[in-house]
Amino acid sequence: MARIDLTKLTYAQLLDLSERVDIAIVERKAEKAKSVKEQLEALAQESGFSLSDLVGGKKQRGRKAAVAVKYRNPKDASQTWSGRGRKPNWLVAAVKKGAKIESFAV
Numbered sequence: 001m002a003r004i005d006l007t008k009l010t011y012a013q014l015l016d017l018s019e020r021v022d023i024a025i026v027e028r029k030a031e032k033a034k035s036v037k038e039q040l041e042a043l044a045q046e047s048g049f050s051l052s053d054l055v056g057g058k059k060q061r062g063r064k065a066a067v068a069v070k071y072r073n074p075k076d077a078s079q080t081w082s083g084r085g086r087k088p089n090w091l092v093a094a095v096k097k098g099a100k101i102e103s104f105a106v
Contacts, residue, residue: 023065023068026065030063030065033062067082067084069082069106070083071101072104072106076090
């Protein structure tokens, strides 16, 4: 596995890396869960059962992967927005003051 010297990265690069790691973790977790579920279904089927017979109920819906950040507040890099849902207050206030939404694009 490649090692990254974090001391040489800028703050912005660290934030970007953090976001990419968070997304990768969510994706890997979903992949692992799918793999385990497939193994359990195969084992249950070999024994003459369906997985729902053994664990009951409805199928659980998978969790959606994290959505990439599209906009960031330049005054506070921890404030981000994916472009989905309601616009955050910091973005609404900036647009009311005349800022273009494109100026906040990542």
